[in-house]
Amino acid sequence: IITSNPDDVLVFSQTSIPGISKHDLIFASFSYQTVVPGPETISFNDYKNFDSVKLLHEFNEIPWSLFFQMSNPDILCEFFYHHLLNLHDSCIPVRTKKIVLKNSQWFSDSIKRAMSDRDLAYSAWLRDRTNANHINFKRLRNRVNTLIRDSKKAYFDTFLDSRLPSKTLWKRLKQTATVTNTKDVNKIFYSPDSVNAHFLDSVPDVPLVIPPIDHTISPLDFNFRPIESHDIVNAICSIKSNACGLDGLNLQFLKIITPIAIEQITHLFNKVVETGQYPLCWKKSKVIPIQKKSNLRSLNNLRPVSILPVLSKAFEITIKKQITEYINHHEYLNSNQSGFRTGHGTNTAVLQVTDDIASNIDRRHIALILFLDFSKAFDCLNHKLLCYKLKNLYNFSFHAVNLIYTYLTGRSQLVSIDNVFSSSLPLTRGIGQGTILGPLFFCLYINDLPSVLRFCRFHLFADDVQIYLTDLLQDRNSLVNKINQDLNRVLLWSRRNGLVLNSGKTKALFLYRTRETPALLPVILDGVTIELTDCATNLGVIMDSKLNFNNHVSSVCGKISGIIRSLKYSSPYLSRETRLKLCKSLILPHLCYCDVVYSSTSRLSLNKLKVSVNRCLRFIYNIGYRESVTHLQNNLLGCSFTNFFKYRTNIFLFRLMKSRTPQYLYNKLRFSNRARRFNLNIPRHFTSFYNATFFISSARYWNELPVQIKRQRTLNSFRIHILSHYNR
Template sequence: MLQLSQTPWGVGNRRGGGSIEVVWERRRNCRQRISREKRNRVFATLKKDRCGSLHGSTTRLKVLLFNARSVKGKSSIIQDLIMDEHADLACITETWLDDLGGVSLTQLCPPGFRVHQQARPGGRGGGVAVVFRQSIALVRCVALQSVGFECLHLKVGTRDSLGILLVYRPPRDTAVSLPELAEVVSSVVLGSQRLLVLGDFNIHAETTLTGAAQEFMAAMTTMGLSQIISGPTNQAGHTRDLGFVAGNGLVGVEEQIILPLSWSDHYLISLRLTVSSNLRRGGGPIKMVRPRRLMDPERFLRSLGDLSTMEADDPVDALVTHYNGELSRAIDTIAPERPLSLRGVAPAPWFTGELAEMKRARRRLECCWRTTRDVSDRARSRAAIRAYSAALRAARKVFSTARIASATNRSSELFRVVGELLHPPQVGGAPDISSTRCSEFAHHFADKVAQIRSDFDAGLDALPGEVTEASVCSILWDSFRLVQPDDVDKILGAVRATTCALDPCPSWLLKQASGGLVDWFVRIINASLEQGIVPSGLKQAVVRPVLKKASLDPANLSNYRPISNLPFLGKVLERVVASQLQGFLEDTDFLDQSQSGFRPGYSTEMVLVALVDDLRRELDRGSVTLLVLLDISVAFDTIDHGILLGRLSGMGLGGTALQWLQSFLEGRSQLVKLGDTCSDPWSLTCGVPQGSILSPMLFNIYMKPLGEVIRSFGVRCHLYADDTQLYYSFPPNSKEAPRILDQCLAVVLAWMRANKLKLNPDKTEVLQVSRTSDRGIGWQPVLDGVSLPLKAQVRSLGVLLDSALTLEAQVSVVAGRAFAQLKLVRQLRPYLEKSGLTMVVHALVTSRLDYCNALYVGLPLKTAWKLQLVQRSAARFLTGADYRAHSTPLFKGLHWLPFIFRAQFKVQVITYKALNGLGPTYLRDRISPYEPARPLRSSGEALLLLPPTSQLRLVGTRERAFSAMAPRLWNSLPREIRQALTLLSFRKSLKTWLFQKAFVD
């Protein structure tokens, strides 16, 4: 039973009995001091685990709830409020943010905090967010959403966790939204023994309820939820912000305080909860770290031993062991590990002493107003808040602007700073870092591959998969070329300085000290290449599970993607082998012509240009084309080592070269690492290592026969690594097409099974490209006994293709995402100069317009105008022009090509690459040089042959195809541009010519 006293201010509750005593009082300005002896007695009763975390039988959790009425412009005040209240969680309703959040969401988080938010799906207003301490084990769960309210479902803790459901329900449509909200609460109650439901429900709980509100409160009581908020929660005197607790005594309300906020019409509700569960709070784990300021490259090199003590013919494993031991000893000498407690949180670097004094003055005025409730005191308090907020924003702007200015000439550092401004700190996907959790991930990843392999072994078809396997040829390459110091220097400059947990010292330190380590690298690499052995110390990977999408359930292990990290020395060694293997593949032209993945001069854009060209040509002829996008499950992880080694031998490898690659594949292992906790390593008997630069090249070799299998049925295909798409064109009335395509899919399925690759029919998609009158062909392709339904649109390598190739859906998606990024960049205007803004706009906005823009040439204006609108908006944003300003002078001032000319520029660059051997042969075969029957003045003009007019049946369909459009655009160029000697000179001359054509002609 809640008892409300008649004292004037604040709501407080003290432990004792079964009721919550409510007291209205002024906040105390100072905290109660606890003697050191008493504090020591308290800590002596707590149990300390091996990592240094403090856990008691119960955990206290301080939760804030308030309605912000838009956090924009209030982020600094809210951040201060969270820090002043020493809150663990701050539940905010009516954030008025969109899905991206931007700077306002980032600035909500004090140092050491993270944030989850749920924006209103459509329109302005609404939205909820929870800001929480990083030391708390908190994960976001999937919750049902409705147009009538926004909610955010979270779980706090690792085992027997506390569920939190934050809700904002606008006052409209009570009869509809409240029953829907009750349904959501009922689904959450079933999965949580301890539950806290709170938010702005827009129910006047202090009155006698009727109708849907009464039924809702009765339903909450039926579900075992008790309402704990008493007293008015807004300036109108209503109790609209509510809190419900369920848990049969497992969740207690130790203290409740309600205080007015001068910057919102809702009050602040502060709850101190006691939860009989481990929330992993307190000091946090004690980590062992090395001070970076002590890691001086010169001192590091002086501390190293001498590799010359090792003999030249020593095993490479011994060399690597000596290398790791010496590096570990040297780093321990100059920068020994020290314990670092995560208990303290550093203050914001821009928070000065003047701001601290302004904050104290603001707090004094707030306390005065809460005591007197005088209008003039409130006016002075609000003026102090406005002045303090302005000073905070100014200080943050000066600090951020200085950081950005110092990074202007370093693009990677600039985008890192911009990312910190635009995006809040990332929330870890796996909060439970126990050894049990690591083992669960390890078993999940290992069992997934083992299950697929066992299915192959149990049900392997007798149908041969190697129907087009190349015969074994004589040995063409039997040994690697040994490296020189200059070769290693070049590789060290190119490889990223990502440090693996198995590395003896940070990779960035090795790169900075590379001058004294080159001889070590050369000695180890050459020993490995000569002996044909990959050191066992470089064949273990550390796997970090990462959620595939932030909206997925973190409790489901299937929602995680394993990210592998390999030792730094192993990456350098692999790059040496990869460069030589790539040269061999180019010299022998071994790879399939339709394979474009991870090959120099190839890209997803070129694959799509060729694919759409074929589809448009067939559509122009009146043919029906079925595009089938195959889905392969964990393709890199199920590769059979024996089959791969057979393919390597069949392409001419032997000697120590083949022996080294066999050693690279065999004897590998990996382990899962969460925080400082690791699982036991497990052996990998199949697959190629994730994160290795060699793995994509080996996968391309493994997949080489597949293209020949598909083409043997007259079906065309394109492969980009494991992304396989095949397409078959036929007359609308063809009776043989179903049999041919189904037979092709059956043989592809048999080839996949014979080669230990699993096709997933449920995720395989089919698109029919045809004229409107031919859409109903009356049959569906069949794969593994599953009929594949025809879809209206499919996503191929990031581009949405539709049945008529209008690209309207693709243009709409690109324009929408580019506009969303432009809205984010707009928030950076106070912090960036024009040059920095221009760089960010190019990276985040116009880059989206440029991806595959070769497909947009010739599109109708009604389709392309959306993309033009994005470019115009970006130009007006950078120049500060009015929305009515004409875009042409803005583009000219920024030296931007208009959207249409940018697309033509891309087509002509692709054409130049195709003609000069810098691109795929499948593009080169689509265009032909113009060769007149007799010698003419145009013979040396480097012109292309235009397709006959008789072949262009549908105006705008075939004309937009690359094979018809590229010759027309190419022939319009001046001869000196067409005959440019290098790609760089061609691009420069082409842009100048297009710029003159766009703005001068």
């Protein structure tokens, strides 16, 4: 023991610790005065036990007649929040709960007595090191270990019962550290003011010249219609997060009060629409910084999570519904935009791009794809330019544009770290993070980008833009020149629209099937040579130059191994059902993500996936590596691994046929003239490479199904019948 103040050491010695370590414990006692803290308590609002009669009476005592005479949204909000928050404080009781640090609940008196007997036997063996004393100590030590193991298992079988609701189970799992608790790795080492300033200063400011908005009125222009009460109720019920904004009104109380306050909320919402004035209190956001990577102390490692007033979210949901219906009716969004659209997703976007490229490679072409990176794209959106586009490109009325402009401007944010708040700073550009309308507005903002492309094909997923071009191998120089020309056009477009194209993070991937890598001219963006990589991540899928997805499969297998490794220490205390539920929740999402894209991988990679799945089953059922687990695969996957990707492909295909969305994939299907059999024609192809891709294999899998399965009307019945078919 090394200390700078030896006089403060009262006692120091060493002692044995049987059952914990073979080494002695070295300890010391120091002379320090300590303050014993009082019991720690927490206070919370009890939304389950309140006086509903008192709540209704006090609500009716509020002078609502004055409220309905008002028309200014800011004054309406001030009145509404003042009285409702007072009502909340008056009628919702506050409970105080003492935090008691309990001993391990699996620890029992019998274990305590057994440990005492073990320690006595250990002391006896130290005094008289006979064989009999040593055997007696080991017997009692093993008995303690058995009691602890059995007690832990019995406790966790109940505490982590697989029949518990998922929310309760995940909460308990975090308490036991079975899964990673994000609170433990999200310690922020910066002041709230410095974090807030960083979030706003990191956004580049690009000056723009924006033409004035046309004020002419057309009967065909889009106008917001009055909001109905049932739309508001549906919007409030659809909100999932209980996080409370700076307004102080939380979702739990709003849901309680909505049945009696729906008339007042409807009046408030419609006055916002009628006046075109978005309330100022709805523009203030509380930002919680979250670390992108743990154990990395850098402001650049932080990302903001904004918490907005819950009532503003409900309003945005109702407005978004009207805008989406109008945009979809007139088909304003580019068909190759997959971001934040019903029936579209990352899997459909990547499948579209990879199939386009693969079909051209099947005809002996090569391909070059670029993944464009816009720096802080959502934060760089120019409010006036968006409003100009809404009026001139999408025929929004001037009144609707005015409401959207007041929605976008005048926003502010403050950062909260451990309940310490920064000062409020204004947001002068960009779309507020966490808003409901933000993603839709950005898709409309970037929607005209493809119009500048002359040679390349493209696909958009919000701000993720990929452009690609195919050509014959001997014309590869012409291909690169065409891509460079289109890149320059995209660069000019981004400058005109206030977005910053980051040449350092933009990646290029050259795809080919020849044995030797052909030489290419450099790809140039803004005078910078773009890095040509062997593989690149496209919306979470690792694409390689041969388009065989071996790297992606290796990544999936690595994630599965990491999850099993983190779970194995708690395995003895988890029931088989809980282990199965954990694997379905933690591992299957990695296996299923974009499986329609990467399932065309090589047999070797598919075998690696099978080995990973079998490893999961051995973890679940506690089976050794020498025993077969093939017969257990359907418990985890729903069917055997051999049929799993067939099942997933047919489910995807059934959804596509029923919804006909996205159109860019549905148009690739070719239906057989023999309508009674509901078959698909297999696309013509020339190589074994394309033979394994989705639109070839899916047609085969579909045609193999019995007619009665293909005739099912609903997805649920189709899923039941197809699983029954594959599990025969």
